[in-house]
Amino acid sequence: MLDWAPILIGLLLFILLSPGLLFQLPGNTHHIEFGSFATNVKAVLVHTLLFFCIYTILISALGIHIYTCAKCDMADWGPVIIAVVLFVLLSPGLLFQIPAGGRLIEFGNMQTSGASILVHAIIYFGLITIFLIVIGVHIYTG
Template structure:
């Protein structure tokens, strides 16, 4: 089985769960807002919990489909790396490239389509490097 499948799923979930692109929970003025290109610390945290749940479910599904000879059931590296990168690379939280008014904006809590695309590339590159090239593992006892 190719190791690229989980990377692809992680990247797709990064895009789909980016607060403000499709949905933002909680929104700025309502509990749920759609396509507002806004974000907040709370919505990033809520979306990160959804991301964790879906990545964890993918891990469990793969474990049930493949024998333990192919996948280590105690390896939480891809899950935790994905969640940390999901949070840190959300456009508008720490930085946004490109910004709405400048090439780089810090802590704007806003985003745009170009920034989401570029941050997705950052996510893909870092996730693939750490999970596939470096093979960073986090084992639990």
């Protein structure tokens, strides 16, 4: 049986914590900005830390596992690491943005939009599903 909870929680957090959508900490001109649809490297790092903390707490507090197995008494860090890495790599505007203003793609423009967050969230969903369900990446600690 497949457990989609780590994927859906990661997807929701990816959307809600994308710098510039709801808020950006730190902002480009203020300590915190709301709905600016812009980003910067510091904001991506702060939002990545927030993503990591919230995702780890939710996964641990809810006792979510990818599947039942002989190793289930061990902590599986695979979902956390994959989700955090994808959050950084797919943050709209940091490495790339799809769509970008009047262009299909731009690289490192530090901008975002609702459409970009939606497209990047779809890419996030596809990749995290591949890594966690199809490939089954697990990192056990004990």
